[in-house]
Amino acid sequence: IRVWWCSKRVIMGDNIMTYNGGCSVAMVGKDCVAIASDRRFGLRQQTLACDNERIFRINDRTFIALNGLGTDVETFIEKLCFRLNLYKFRESRDIAPRTLGSLVSNMLYEKRFGPYFVEPVIAGLEVDKATGAVTPFVTAQDLIGAPCFPGNFVVGGTCSESLYGMCESLWRPDMEPDDLFETVSQALLASLDRDCLSGWGAVVHVITPDSITTKTLKARMD
């Protein structure tokens, strides 16, 4: 095991979380949420794909984006889908975003001393069964499942510092879906342009109670 760990370090380099690159951001608006990510997949400085999907639709009201090591993103989403299918069988209903957050947190903490190198970003709409009121919800976690619930925006990935700076400046409360789309797009594109490991276009999903709008942005393709 010791030899395997050493050789992994030689392959992956000093930071496993920046090996494949990529980033994502989720923002809260007025009765809507947006989640966006870039589309690059690479091996350190070499780019391999420009159509990598990092955001996964859980159901019509919940999306999850997984940043970090590509192989762990694939494995984790498959394991997550397995758990979600079981949930569907037992509960006969779609999972709520907050519950998904707890599930993901638990799955990550199970591997506390040998974690999945993924940092999830979750966005969704909580629907109150009694009143029908819709509350937008975002959460992000670290690789061992420690969540945060900031209420305005969450970021993750290699250019997270840049995304924090952009979102902190551009976000304001109660944005309509069109406004929210513009804000998320500008925040993401400006941050992508300053990060070598992210880029090659972006995907933005805007989720409202009635619709999901998906747009692909063409940024600097480099």
Place this chain on the structure above:
Amino acid sequence: RHYGRGKHTLRVASRANTHTHTTHKHKRMSFQPYQDNGGTGLAIAGPNYCVVAADTRLSTGYSILTRKSSKLITLGPKTVLASAGMQSDAIMLRKVLRMKSVTYEHEHGKPMGTTALGQLLANTLYGRRFFPYYTFNIVAGLDDEGVGAVYTYDAIGSGERVSHASQGSAQALIQPLLDNQVAHSNQTTEKRILSLDDAIALAKDAFTSASERDIYTGDTLQLLIITEEGIREEHIQL
């Protein structure tokens, strides 16, 4: 050799099990010549103005040394230098630049312009290529035509003239905001030139956002606004 019964044995030193080497492992004491005192600076160049801003927090590790330390220095009548990074190297750098610019003034009969100071800084920093000044600098002011000029450098003097720049601990947070708002990147609407008031408001917004997310940036914002009339100073609480 072991004496005693069962688990509780008395181990007696004998020649067989005594270590014979005399050197013992100890932590290598080393002197770290550099430290990071944190802080951030930014500059925005306009058609007839230049805005330079820097916070006034000085830190070391997770502690604050002072909330009132300035990172901005006036090098010439129309030029300001902002230095983030290690404060003692920044102080030394200012002294060296001041000495050289005073010498220039005596030799040429006029004070140094912004472009000349920009080149002087690059050469001074590269002069210490193999034991660098741990400072991240921005030279900002009005060039000979009265147009705003901003020069940004790394620690060993690699620099270029740009329309906007940020350096320091919150550089990653502020730079994309400046790209988006000053250079109008990734926007399809028509680009507009920022007025002086817009540039000042942008600098204040950038710093308020950066202070939220970066622990080394905060306390007070010191703004120097360079125009044809001269250099005006403002202080804003963060």
